[in-house]
Amino acid sequence: MRCVQTLLTILLLALLPFGATAQTVEAPAAPSLGSTEIGPPDYSAWNTRANAIEAELEQSDLTVERIESLRSELVAYRTRFQEARNVNAPRIDSLRAQMEALGAPPEDPSNEAPEIAERRAALAAEMATLQAPRAAAQEAFSRADALVRRVDALLRARQADVLLAVEPYPWNPSNWILAATSVIDASSILVQEFSNTVNSQLRMRQLRENLPVIIGLLVFGVFILLRGRAWIERLVLAMRNGVIGTRALVNSPKGQRLFGLVLSFSQVIVPSLAVMALYIAAETTTLLGERGGALAEAIARLGIVYFVARWIGLWLFPSSDNLYSPLLLSDGQRTQGRVLVNLLGLLVGLYGVALAAIGGDRAPAAAVSVIAFPLTVLTAIALFRLGQLFIRHAKANAASEQDTAFKDRAIGLVGRATLLISVAAPVLAALGYRNAAEALIGPTIESVALFAVLLLLLRLIEDIYDLATKRRDDAPEPLVPALLGFVLTIASLPLFALIWGVRGTEITEFFGLLLQGFQIGETRIAPSALLVLLVVFAIGYYITRLLQGALGATVLPKTRIDKGGQKAIISGTGYVGIFVAALVAVSTAGIDLSGLAIVAGALSVGIGFGLQTIVSNFISGLILLIERPIAEGDWIEVGPTMGTVRSISVRSTTIETFDRTDVIVPNTDLIAGSVTNWTRYNMTGRIIVPVGVAYGTDTRRVERILQEIGDAQPLALLDPAPSVVFTDFGADALMFELRMVLSDVNLGLSVRTEIRHQIAERFAQEGIEIPFAQRDIWLRNPEVLRPDHRPDLPEKQREDGAEKVAMLRRDEPITDDHDGAADGDGR
Structure with a gap:
């Protein structure tokens, strides 16, 4: 197992004087094509070089x-040839346009004018001359690309051979003896190297000269490791808990926690500086030989890896309940998590120290296999327990009432993958596949570390946004941190790919192809064009919103246009502005959509049939906004729905009923159906109050009383004046109607109520009766119902029936009274 080199560790080790441990990628040298950079490539030199490379790739001993x-x-x-494929592009486009201007050649060449035929032939010859270099560049590009793919396949085969190589079994006792011998030999080499350096006068003189520097570095490193690290951890914990007042810097508890979280980076940097100081002191003594120097480097790397792991453990599994914890775990589970993460860092560092001690790559394979196996098993056990903690968080989150976010699902997925790998790696190591086991264990630990750092950065983004916007804890989750977190997650994917063995050159080439875009017909869409499109459209959209705001707040209120008309103008401006912004964005980005015209035409037929209802509502919405038969605030009646128009969109209209419920009505119903608009052009409207009086009442007197009540109503218009109509001779009453036109029909319900109160009071004062329905029920031939006429009944029942019939024959009628129907109101 190789030493884990997470991103932070690599950055820290890069500062060490013994250099970084990661492999460096050299920039490819410019190809020698037998010509200057400005001139065309020398394809004959390329073919000679390609033949030589193909012959070299056939060698089996190629490193x-x-x-x-x-x-x-x-x-x-390949890059040079790719650039050469676009040579003469402007002139070729110009020639193609000229040939299109000449039109298609006739079927019979003799029918074409000699001047046009001669011009067409000249353009075709020039076109062939200009396209010849492009064809040669395309052929060379294809061969270079094929060779690159062949090299990639060869590298993958070599990598597979390394992973599947079977090494000596770690459980074979004969290999234990070899491992013990290697350890003894390594110790002897270390002692011999130290003895040689001590006996060297030159080394001892250098030691005496560097002694003050060595002592200073040792004191600094030991003091920081023993005391400074603990002080820093207590300071960070106090700041994150808000114990230490930092209101001079940040003026809120959230700011204190954020400052403490940022300051926690010092828990890695300060101890790492101490480790570096100790390593420099050891190197400055000049007493370390080759093996001793490698061992000291491995020990320094162990210290840095351990402190990185400790910091990650304190972040994932905080020691205090007051601190934010990304995992839903109990106190004991968090303590277990910190121990496991620290153990992983220690085991990874110890593996590097063990390899350096026995000679690294020069050590016998059997010795490496025996020494690596117990460390692999212990690391797998720690990973297994850590994966169980991740899964427990996922289960706790699912059992809680909180929504399961993508982060929580990712934590559960990481936990399950960790369990699987921690089981597979020891099995592979026991079977002799040490490289395969390392290829699983190492990247898994690095991925978990990078995943933890990613969670930390996401939390930092949320805290910074909350602090900047002063968002409350109970406020809904904002969109901006979510978008930034999504971008950060996508940006971390190349790092995960590097961890799992993808070469940096492959990632660079992938992004190069991505930047070139993709081809759809004759149209090439590149990310840069899409970025320009989004930026221009965003600017156009923002300008549209500014224009809408200016119209709604400054211009339209000073006109005589009613409120509904102003809303329609503002909405129409928004739709037109968005459409224009989209056209300008597409044009600015240089995206030619003419090649998609045929495809769009074919799709429009299917879309027209499938979305005809939506399109119909959309067109109806535009008609409503333009013709304005209804406007926001109007009182309308559509079928069984009556209420006030609240909003009109391009698809539907929202009507708020008098029950305070919102009804969504498709715009097609408002255009194709009948709509009653009570308040479109004015607020006036007629109301009718019916009333009945008893037969025998003086009808002229009733008419006069109702007229007086109508004339006294303050909301009634004088022109037309209120009127009384004698409508009918009803079955139970003489029917009258009081009709009047109100200045505000919205108050019709309250006016009806008040008028009915006044009618009841005046009729009571005048002694006028308002009758109610009355019915008399008479039974014809009741004798047939008499029980005494039925000899089949017992005598007792006949006697009781006779008494009941006697009661029915009394002269008192049986009445069934009903109240008159209540006067309703549509509102």
Whole structure:
């Protein structure tokens, strides 16, 4: 197992004087094509070089470093040929336009004018001359690309051979003896190297000269490791808990927690500086030989990896309940998590120290296999327990009432993958596949570390946004941090790919192809064009909103246009502005949509049939906004729905009923159906109050009383004046109607109520009766119902029936009274 080199560790180790441990990627040298950079490539020189590369790739003893070098050379060739494929592009486009202007050649060439035929032939010859270099560049590009793919396949095969190589079994006792011998030999080499350096007068003189620097570095490193680290951890914990007042810097508890979280980075940097100081002091003594220097480097790397792991553990599994915890775990589970993460960092560092001690790559394979196996098993056990904690968080989140976010699902997925790998790696190591086990264990630990750092960055983004916007804890989740987190997650994917063995050159080429875009017919869509499109459209959309705001707040209120008309103008301006912004954005981005016209035409037929209802509502919405038969605030009646128009969109209209419920009505119903608009052009409207009086009442007197009541109503218009109509001779009463036109028909319900109160009071004062329905029920031939006429009944029942019949024959009628129907109101 190789030493884990997470991103932070690599950055820290890069500062060490012994150099970074990661492999560096050299920039490919410019290909020598036998010509200057400005001139065209020398394709004959390229073919000679390609033949030589193909012959070299056939060699079985070719090293991986040489294959990588050849690949870099081929990529440089391919890039040069790719640029050459676009040579003469402006002139070719111009010639193509000229040939299109001449029109298609006739079937019979003799029918064409000699001047046009001669011009067409000249343009065709020039076109062929200009396209010849492009064809040669295309052929060379294809061969270079094929060779790059062949090299990639060869590298993958070499990598697979390494992973599937079977090494000596770690459980074979004979290998234990070899491992013990290697350890003893390594110790002897270390002692011998130290003895040689001590006996060297030159080394001892250098030691005496550097002694003050060495002592200073040792004091600094030991003091920081023993005391400074603990002080920093207590300071960070106090700030994140809000114990130490930092209101001079940030003026809120959220700011204190954020400041403490940022300050926690010092828990990695300060101890790492102490480790670096100790390593520099050891190197400055000049007493370390080759093996001792490698061992000291491994120990320094162990310290840095351990402190990185400790910091990640304190973030994932905080020691205090007051601190934010990304995982829903109990106190004991968080303590267990911190121990496991620290153990992983220690085991990973110890593996590097063990390999450096026995000689690294020069150590016997059997010894490496035996020494690596117990460390692999212990690391797998720690990973297994850590994966269980992740899964427990996922289950706790699912059992809680909180919504399961993508982050929580990702934590559960990471936990399950960790369990699987932690089981598979020891099995592979026991079977002799040590490289395969390392290829699983190492990237898994690095991925978990990077995942933890990603969670930390997402939390930082949320805290910074909350602090900047002063968002409350109970406020809904904002969109901006979610979008930034999504971008950050996408940006981390190349790092995960590097961790799992994808070469940096492959990622660079992928992004190069991505930047070139993709082809749809004759149209090429590139990310840069899409970015320009989005930026221009966003600017146009913002300008549209500014224009709408200016119209609604400054211009339209000063006109005589009613409120509904102003809303229609503002909405129409928005639709037109968005449409214009889209056209300008597409044009600015240089995206030619003419090639998609045929496809769009074919799709429009199917879309027309499938979305005809939506399109119909959309067109109806535009008609409503333009013709304005209804407007926001109008009192309308559509079928069984009556209420006030609240909003009109391009698809539907929202009507608020008098029950305070919203009814969504498709715009087609408002255009194709009958709509009653009570308040479109004015607020006036007629109301009718019916009333009945008893027969025998003086009808002229009733008419006069109702007229007086109508004339006294303050909301009634004088022109037309209120009127009384004698409508009918009803079955139970003489029917009258009081009709009047109100200045505000919205108050019709209250006016009806008040008029009915006044009618009841005046009729009571005048002694006028308002009759109610009355019915008399008479039974014809009741004798047939008499029980005494039925000899089949017992004598007792006949006697009781006779008494009941006697009661029915009394002269008192049986009445069934009903109240008159209540006067209703549509509102």
